[in-house]
Amino acid sequence: MLHEKRLILSPYRVLLIGPRRAILKILRARKIPFSVWREDATYPIMDAQKVVTEPLFNTTKKLQQFVNEAFAGESFTHVIAGSESAVYAAAVARRIVGARASATTTALRCRDKLAMKQYLSDYDIPMTRFLAESAVDSAATAFAYLGSPLVRKQRKSSGGRSFELITREQDLILRQNGRNILEKFVSAPEASIESFIHDGEIKFVNTTRYLEKGHVNLVPAAFDETLQAAMLKLNRQVIEALKISWGTTHLEVYLTDNGLLFGEIALRPPGGYIMNAMQHAYAFNPWEAFVAIELGEPFEFPQFATAYSCVEILHPGIGRISAIHGEQQVKEHASVREFRLKVKVGDMIHKREAAGQDIGYLLHVSETPAARLDLYHHFKNQFVIDIT
Template structure:
């Protein structure tokens, strides 16, 4: 690594696809030099492809992260952040220790601990599903009986719908609870607490509200795969609902953020619009995944990734560059399983009018098997147009161009 003085932008771990790469792009565009702190850089092929500096260390150790960032600060460090929900807390604490711009680390912790998040929102009277905390299979079954079936059973810390399941019977509750409570480490190799959430099922269409500094900037409609899982298969912006619905979703989000103390930086809040009104599914103290920022940028010119980088480095937020107004994301989920050999037809998909991005999200050789999470997706298309109908038509035509081969 070069020893010449310059302004570094430290990213603690990354998303495996999507916004991690975009964070580095935005940092470079601002004249910063991105460096990713990672335990296993091989998880992120874009690092080598884009020539991103890497520091290899145990990122699960906050002291190790703080020491390396302190070394970077001696050379010139503009900011510390993370595009991975699992590492947002350590990035915030390290940035605070170095006197760099960052969200409140305690607020981040309240959000990352989903049972604590539920308790805070309940105390503030924010609409959400009824819930119980369980530390044993028997407690989970009893909780589901009290709340009513079907019930959602999920980890108290997680991301990308990993481990989230809709259970129709007490037998399913017991089986899934046993699996979750027996998991000692999560998919990132971090310790998993033997506590789970059992929640009443909030029936209704699902949305996300993207916010900056406590204010809603976009209301997005979600497409989900079949139960019992909650795999996101697409997103639509602006959400095709009456303006009154968008306003109430945004207002509920603002109330949730205020209750949790999240008044700085980006947040991704998921809600369902039930017959009783909006129910917060969860508040995530970070930028959205699922290529939502890319969709919003293509549709409106608002670069949410750049806004987060700007906030973390004390720079001015970018002004929207303008756009056609509507956008969507569609994901490709193979029907079969095996080993990914390739995603074909990308050039044809990219050549269609209105297509902003068409990319694979898994590399050849990756195992493909149903997991009930974001890992089921192998490719995606982002489209933008003047109307949502036109954007959706372009995206679905582009997806039809793609074929996935498995071995």
């Protein structure tokens, strides 16, 4: 008997802006045809239908012009943003290429810290004081309103890039280019809330504790019930105010003695290997969930965590590596789920400009929050990178 091999075509065609390897892996596994728009050619993508390497422009006009030129006559069912800088570009591109649309105003507010905070101020969201730098007439005015120290950030940046802590008036040289926001400095622990939203409903939520901001993330956070409930309430308020009907969000919050303060929200997956940590804590693949949400598909999320993850992001500081202690013990430890070290003895480590820059990471799991902290301290003492 002759058996005919039937080719099953995917109903999707995706434009991925700001590619991440984990997203590419899911698209490939699902045999979804895709094209890529990336800012730099850091690694080859040989199986894409089309690869465009160009900047992700900041203005709507430039974005519209580029998409019309680069993808002329092409249509996509979906446009997926894989990075912070790709969120607004994706919202603009969706309307041009006929893909599932999202609100460009929402995308802009989730990208522009000033627009975000100005908008959310009308919804009684608790947050630290802020000013548009371009609207400030003198350093004295800024310090009088915000106090000392104050923080200067670029309105459209992420991962701690462009963060400046300024303590004296004479050190604040005002820039009138409209690119920055000034904020009152908040000295308090921080945490984040990750949400997967489908058809206007939050289908899954995780809280992350920043044990050491930029270096150690605990997933799930395991806060007490009162704090957990307050965080989830704030998260819902922000998502509803911004009218986010679908997508994956990453909201950062300050845990002050006087209550929660909203930091910012991003409409994209979190960094800091939090997605990896969620996978091991909840026993599901959050990248599969992310792609499903982007495609408008339902996804069966876990109801609770089965383990407590800790991810340690490695960056010992500036200098040359003189010794690495305990690497083999880390590799052999039964609780370690992921471990990557990108450097060796003799390598030079440069200044860390953003949270996404590291020399590796260590992810381990425990059965209880207390055991997780014990294991963290164990590795902190046993796994050491010497710098000279």
